[in-house]
Amino acid sequence: MRPGCYTSTRATMPVPLAQSFIQTLAWFDLFDYPLTAEELYRWLWLVPIQASGNPRASLPYLTYCQALEEERVAGALGYQDGFYFMPGRADSVGKRQRKIPLIEAKLKIARRAAKKIRWIPFARAVFVANTVAAGTADADSDIDVLIVVKHGRLYLTRLLVTLSLQVWRLRRTKQNIADRICLCFYLTDESLDLSSIRLGEPDIYLAYWLTQLIPLYDPHHLERELTRQNGWISAYLPHAGNDFILLRRSRVDDTRPSAGWKKFFETAWRGRYGDLLEAQAKAAQLAKMKMNLTSLQNEPDSRVVINDRMLKFHENDRREEYRRKWQERYREVSVSVKNNDL
Numbered sequence: 001m002r003p004g005c006y007t008s009t010r011a012t013m014p015v016p017l018a019q020s021f022i023q024t025l026a027w028f029d030l031f032d033y034p035l036t037a038e039e040l041y042r043w044l045w046l047v048p049i050q051a052s053g054n055p056r057a058s059l060p061y062l063t064y065c066q067a068l069e070e071e072r073v074a075g076a077l078g079y080q081d082g083f084y085f086m087p088g089r090a091d092s093v094g095k096r097q098r099k100i101p102l103i104e105a106k107l108k109i110a111r112r113a114a115k116k117i118r119w120i121p122f123a124r125a126v127f128v129a130n131t132v133a134a135g136t137a138d139a140d141s142d143i144d145v146l147i148v149v150k151h152g153r154l155y156l157t158r159l160l161v162t163l164s165l166q167v168w169r170l171r172r173t174k175q176n177i178a179d180r181i182c183l184c185f186y187l188t189d190e191s192l193d194l195s196s197i198r199l200g201e202p203d204i205y206l207a208y209w210l211t212q213l214i215p216l217y218d219p220h221h222l223e224r225e226l227t228r229q230n231g232w233i234s235a236y237l238p239h240a241g242n243d244f245i246l247l248r249r250s251r252v253d254d255t256r257p258s259a260g261w262k263k264f265f266e267t268a269w270r271g272r273y274g275d276l277l278e279a280q281a282k283a284a285q286l287a288k289m290k291m292n293l294t295s296l297q298n299e300p301d302s303r304v305v306i307n308d309r310m311l312k313f314h315e316n317d318r319r320e321e322y323r324r325k326w327q328e329r330y331r332e333v334s335v336s337v338k339n340n341d342l
Contacts, residue, residue, distance in 0.1 A: 016048040017059075017067050019334070021077060025086050026330040027204060030322060031136040032095040034083035037068060042239050043208070058239060086333055102139055106132045106179060107214070110143050113170045113181045114216035120160045121265040122153040124189050126217040133212045142172045142182040146213060148222050150266075151188040153274065154308060155282035158186055184313040189222060191309035193229040197302035204326060205319040207233050211240040282308075 024045040028035055035043065047059050068084070071077045078085045083093045107128065114126040130144035131137035149157040165171035165181055172180035198206055210230055215223045227233075227241060234241070269277060289306065303317040 016046070017064075018071055018076065020044050020046050020048065021068065021071055021084075022086075022333055023326075023330050025077065025084060026333060027208070027326050029086045029089055029092065029329060030325055031131075031134065032089075032092040033134070033136050034078075034080075034085035034089070034092045034096055036082055037065065037084065040068070040084055043211075043237065044239055045204070046236060047238050086329075096135070099135065099137070103132060103135050103137060106137055106141070106143050109170070109179050110145065110181065111216055113143075113145070113165060113168075116164050116168050116170065117147065117161055118217045119259070119262050120157060120164060121262055121269060122150040122157045123161065123217075124148045124150055124220050125215065125222040127223070128214040128216060129185065129209060129212075133214045134208070140178045142177050142180050144182045144184060145216075146185045146187065147183070148187050148189055148192070151190040151309075153269070153278055154186060154188055154311065155285050156269070156274070156278045158183070158311060159281045159285065186311040188309050189220070189225075192222065192226050195230070195232060197305065197310075197312065198232075199302070199319050199323070202236055203319060203323070204236070205322050207236050211237055 021040070021044075024040060024043055025035065027045065028043070041059075041061065041064055044059070044064075068077070072079050072084070075087065078087050078090055080090050080093050083096070085092050110128045110132065117123050117126050125146075125148040127133075127146040127148075128143065129146045131141050132143050137143075147157075147161060162171065162183060165183065170181050172182045194206065194210065210226065210233060213223065213226070268274075286306070302312070303314050305312040
């Protein structure tokens, strides 16, 4: 019996399920990230519709394990030390394992930053995102975070977050990148639907990006609301809602002396005076942004988004590039496997 799955005699497996295995592993192969059986099940891309006809129906785990074993025995998938990967990519197992302490160290820094952010008025949630959340970051990588703030206080909160992390020397700058917090994505708590920034069908990067977010500070349970408002993901990753309990140790709570000060300022800045501060913070920040002549803020795409609901500064948005590489890798492996079966 293989770890995490059951072996079985030959089963009747739908061809689309074999394709899902290859599509999923091809994506993670781009980042040298092999998957355990449980992870592959959770991140399985485009799970075939079950007999019930419900597109959101889960694939029975026993059926999945039977199919996975068949593909491994047939040589369509690589396997070593409990990890599945694309054929010929056994080297990715060691690469992933060597990154474990690095990722843990970066999560520790992110947790420190979340502790500094949680006292700031109108900050509603802090999530680790991108390469650190996915476990694929390099030693020189920064730490991307998604910060959710109260609607109507986006620019004021951003100003306070920036100043706070600058004081504590946690904020990324042009000179200091590795292990620094990249404040590149803000959302308001009334604008959690990210459909507006999708790159078409499928935006595989955004789908995995959203489902791999690690909540560090989330007293209002906005992770749940993010999942609900981005229900389009379930058509691609129907199993991704399964909780990853091990990551929950990274959370920070909201029980501390400064919580009283946060509540005080949120009350004091809730009305017209808060609106004035927000307007001033917005004017100052927009004026500074306009001075950045190399920014992509005026381009008609979603790399940089600046409005009252979202601040997104991904100048080097590589989603289209990764989608193309994934499709090429999938086709390459599919042809190879097909030829081996002839």
